Amino acid sequence: MSTKIDINSSSLSKRKLIGFLFISFCLLGVLVALMGLMSLLVQVIIQGYEWVTPNLIFNYPSRHPEQAGLWAALIGTLYMMGLTALITVPVGVGAAIYLEEYAPKNWFTSFVEINTSNLAGVPSIVYGLLGLSIFVYFLKLERSILAGSLTMSLLILPVLILTSREAIKSVPIAHREAAFALGGDRWQVVRMAVLPTAFPGILTGIILALSRAIGEAAPMVAITALVYITFVPVTPMDRFTVLPIQIFNWVSRPQDEFRGLAAGGIIILLILLLSMNSIAVILRNKYQVRSEE
Amino acid sequence: MPREAFDKALDELQETIEKVQKLVEKMIIDSVKSLENRDMDLSNKVIEMDDEVDKYRDDLEQKAIFLIASEQPLATDLRKIITTLRVIMELERMGDYAEGIAKINLRIGETELIKPLIDIPSMSKKSIEMMRNCMKAYKNTDVKLAESVCRVDDEVDVLKDRVINELLQIMMKDPSSSRQATYLIFIAHNLERIADRSTNIAEDTIFLATGKSRSID
Amino acid sequence: MTIENKVNNVSLKVKDLSVYYGAFKALEEISMDIEENQVTALIGPSGCGKSTLLRCFNRMNDLFPNTKIEGQIIYDDIDIYSQAIDPVLIRSKIGMVFQKPNPFPKSIYDNVAFGLKINGFVGNYDEEVERALIQSALWEEVKDRLYDNAFSLSGGQQQRLCMARALAIRPDVILLDEPTSALDPIATVKIEDLVNVLKKDYTIIIVTHNMQQAARVSDKTAFLLSGENRCGKLIEMDTTEKIFTTPSKKETEDYITGRFS
Numbered sequence: 001m002s003t004k005i006d007i008n009s010s011s012l013s014k015r016k017l018i019g020f021l022f023i024s025f026c027l028l029g030v031l032v033a034l035m036g037l038m039s040l041l042v043q044v045i046i047q048g049y050e051w052v053t054p055n056l057i058f059n060y061p062s063r064h065p066e067q068a069g070l071w072a073a074l075i076g077t078l079y080m081m082g083l084t085a086l087i088t089v090p091v092g093v094g095a096a097i098y099l100e101e102y103a104p105k106n107w108f109t110s111f112v113e114i115n116t117s118n119l120a121g122v123p124s125i126v127y128g129l130l131g132l133s134i135f136v137y138f139l140k141l142e143r144s145i146l147a148g149s150l151t152m153s154l155l156i157l158p159v160l161i162l163t164s165r166e167a168i169k170s171v172p173i174a175h176r177e178a179a180f181a182l183g184g185d186r187w188q189v190v191r192m193a194v195l196p197t198a199f200p201g202i203l204t205g206i207i208l209a210l211s212r213a214i215g216e217a218a219p220m221v222a223i224t225a226l227v228y229i230t231f232v233p234v235t236p237m238d239r240f241t242v243l244p245i246q247i248f249n250w251v252s253r254p255q256d257e258f259r260g261l262a263a264g265g266i267i268i269l270l271i272l273l274l275s276m277n278s279i280a281v282i283l284r285n286k287y288q289v290r291s292e293e
Numbered sequence: 294m295p296r297e298a299f300d301k302a303l304d305e306l307q308e309t310i311e312k313v314q315k316l317v318e319k320m321i322i323d324s325v326k327s328l329e330n331r332d333m334d335l336s337n338k339v340i341e342m343d344d345e346v347d348k349y350r351d352d353l354e355q356k357a358i359f360l361i362a363s364e365q366p367l368a369t370d371l372r373k374i375i376t377t378l379r380v381i382m383e384l385e386r387m388g389d390y391a392e393g394i395a396k397i398n399l400r401i402g403e404t405e406l407i408k409p410l411i412d413i414p415s416m417s418k419k420s421i422e423m424m425r426n427c428m429k430a431y432k433n434t435d436v437k438l439a440e441s442v443c444r445v446d447d448e449v450d451v452l453k454d455r456v457i458n459e460l461l462q463i464m465m466k467d468p469s470s471s472r473q474a475t476y477l478i479f480i481a482h483n484l485e486r487i488a489d490r491s492t493n494i495a496e497d498t499i500f501l502a503t504g505k506s507r508s509i510d
Numbered sequence: 511m512t513i514e515n516k517v518n519n520v521s522l523k524v525k526d527l528s529v530y531y532g533a534f535k536a537l538e539e540i541s542m543d544i545e546e547n548q549v550t551a552l553i554g555p556s557g558c559g560k561s562t563l564l565r566c567f568n569r570m571n572d573l574f575p576n577t578k579i580e581g582q583i584i585y586d587d588i589d590i591y592s593q594a595i596d597p598v599l600i601r602s603k604i605g606m607v608f609q610k611p612n613p614f615p616k617s618i619y620d621n622v623a624f625g626l627k628i629n630g631f632v633g634n635y636d637e638e639v640e641r642a643l644i645q646s647a648l649w650e651e652v653k654d655r656l657y658d659n660a661f662s663l664s665g666g667q668q669q670r671l672c673m674a675r676a677l678a679i680r681p682d683v684i685l686l687d688e689p690t691s692a693l694d695p696i697a698t699v700k701i702e703d704l705v706n707v708l709k710k711d712y713t714i715i716i717v718t719h720n721m722q723q724a725a726r727v728s729d730k731t732a733f734l735l736s737g738e739n740r741c742g743k744l745i746e747m748d749t750t751e752k753i754f755t756t757p758s759k760k761e762t763e764d765y766i767t768g769r770f771s
Contacts, residue, residue, distance in 0.1 A: 177573075178672070179614075183628060185598050366767070367766045369763060370767050
């Protein structure tokens with residue numbers, strides 16, 4: 001009386017076909033995206049690889065392409081990144097901790113949350129103009145690296161808060177409960193039970209936010225006004241330039257060699273970004289402890 | 294209904310008990326009848342019936358033990374199963390006593406009875422009545438009825454003493470009758486033990502109802 | 511043979527305790543005495559409020575918003591819900607082990623030492639960690655790998671680790687919230703044996719769904735039930751022996767014999 005398995009089931013063949021088509025479609029999408037990316041990279045590398053020399057890295061900009069280098073922009077980028085990190089990490093992580101662990105669930109907190117999400121999507125040039133009017137003019141910080149860092153901080157702060165909050169939210173409630181049940185007050189629970197587990201996520205979020213900061217040209221254009229810099233900044237009040245701007249500067253030169261230099265600069269920038277993302281992945285894997293069975 | 298299967302199993306246990314009750318009743322009645330009518334065939338039948346009682350007992354025990362293991366009964370359920378095991382044991386012993394009466398009848402053999410039977414049938418009737426009442430009390434968990442059964446036990450004891458005194462008199466007067474007299478004393482003793490077992494069942498019923506193990510005088 | 515019925519001191523006294531989550535009344539006027547060095551079991555169908563009641567003893571309900579408590583819980587002659595008492599103080603004296611084992615993602619040693627650190631313990635940590643692990647019958651199994659991650663332990667071992675973690679700070683009372691419902695039978699037995707040993711030195715309150723477990727480990731049992739308004743009430747509380755052989759209330763009888771529909 002049992003119904004036998006239908007080896008030649010036609011409905012199964014049809015389902016398999018649909019599944020196959022779907023997978024093929026997805027694969028196609030992946031290939032298209034990869035192709036686009038690869039062609040971009042290949043073009044840049046072809047244009048720029050012969051320009052990637054010690055000169056490129058260690059020299060200051062010059063009218064002569066053979067002697068032009070990124071040193072000022074490179075140091076400027078690193079300095080700005082460092083300063084931005086110094087500002088955003090305490091503020092961003094602190095805000096995330098407050099919003100997740102301490103803030104009461106009322107209309108004000110919801111208001112802050114919604115706005116944080118929205119701010120993360122605002123175009124970067126808006127931040128550039130904001131930074132210009134507040135930091136450069138109103139606070140009279142001039143076109144200093146401090147003003148640049150503050151502007152960048154405003155840009156990446158919403159994203160940082162968001163990712164830190166996600167990392168904190170992902171800590172299982174069970175950890176918190178256990179810590180409370182042992183007689184911890186809220187700060188102890190946060191510091192000793194929540195943050196250690198959220199740490200890898202927060203760290204990854206910081207590095208990703210900073211790597212976004214490196215690549216953003218628009219706000220820096222507004223702050224620096226594309227002034228031609230041939231020195232490295234020393235104090236926070238010094239003038240500066242960053243990699244994207246220097247590259248932009250070269251691209252707009254008439255000589256062909258400068259386009260090669262620009263490509264070389266892009267390669268350096270990409271290497272920097274790649275390293276930062278790799279560090280993020282390595283650090284995340286290293287500190288990722290199994291927190292669920 | 295929750296635990297339908299368990300309730301059904303408990304009902305089946307009760308059915309088995311009632312089957313055994315009927316069997317044992319018949320054994321008691323028939324064993325005394327076979328004595329009265331000098332009917333050896335009937336005695337043999339009674340002896341066979343005891344095997345049937347034993348089989349039912351083994352079967353019920355096994356089922357009850359498995360229910361304890363699998364259903365993990367508590368409170369009333371637990372007391373019910375425990376009481377079932379006690380009651381079947383009492384009924385089985387009653388069957389043994391009835392079988393004993395039949396066997397003694399075979400021993401007495403084809404000879405005439407030394408005296409007409411008056412008190413022994415009385416004892417048998419009273420024992421049966423007690424058994425019926427205590428089993429009714431058990432089935433309905435009727436504490437008052439159970440208590441009344443225990444009081445009737447005294448009457449059976451009085452009858453037994455009378456039988457023994459009479460038979461002792463006869464033995465003293467006529468020593469050649471001592472063998473049969475002794476056998477008859479055994480029979481009276483068995484009937485008294487049957488009545489006694491009924492009081493045990495009555496006490497088990499009170500345990501079922503209240504959870505208290507209590508001896509009633 | 512007489513069964514000893516020693517009268518212990520009362521460790522926790524609950525007086526007319528009612529719990530509200532916002533407008534919803536979860537528990538109504540619960541009154542009971544929890545005796546010292548005994549195991550008290552809280553049983554009842556899902557949603558009857560037994561976990562809510564358990565969490566009142568160490569004020570873990572305070573962590574939920576909009577919780578309101580009426581009535582008192584007296585511990586050590588103080589009402590633990592009075593305004594002057596900080597819940598943090600209570601929790602170091604009344605510990606808790608949760609239903610699903612929840613060790614921290616740290617080493618075994620650090621898990622046990624966590625409570626000591628939080629409470630600012632100054633002294634020999636190694637000794638206290640060892641003592642706690644011995645008390646929770648885990649020492650022999652982990653003494654050679656104290657610095658392994660806690661998640662390398664089996665489920666049953668993790669739960670005993672959570673017990674060691676709670677025992678490390680030397681509480682007076684231990685609250686167990688269905689501690690074995692996520693464990694296999696062998697691990698369950700180990701935990702029950704542990705409870706039997708621990709009750710000599712601690713007062714234990716256990717919430718369990720398992721009737722037989724409650725019958726096995728507890729000295730007193732309290733049966734809670736919620737009506738249609740989902741508000742939990744205490745129906746009956748007595749010695750475990752009485753509750754499971756001859757309960758007084760029909761609802762208790764129906765629940766423990768599984769005749770609830």
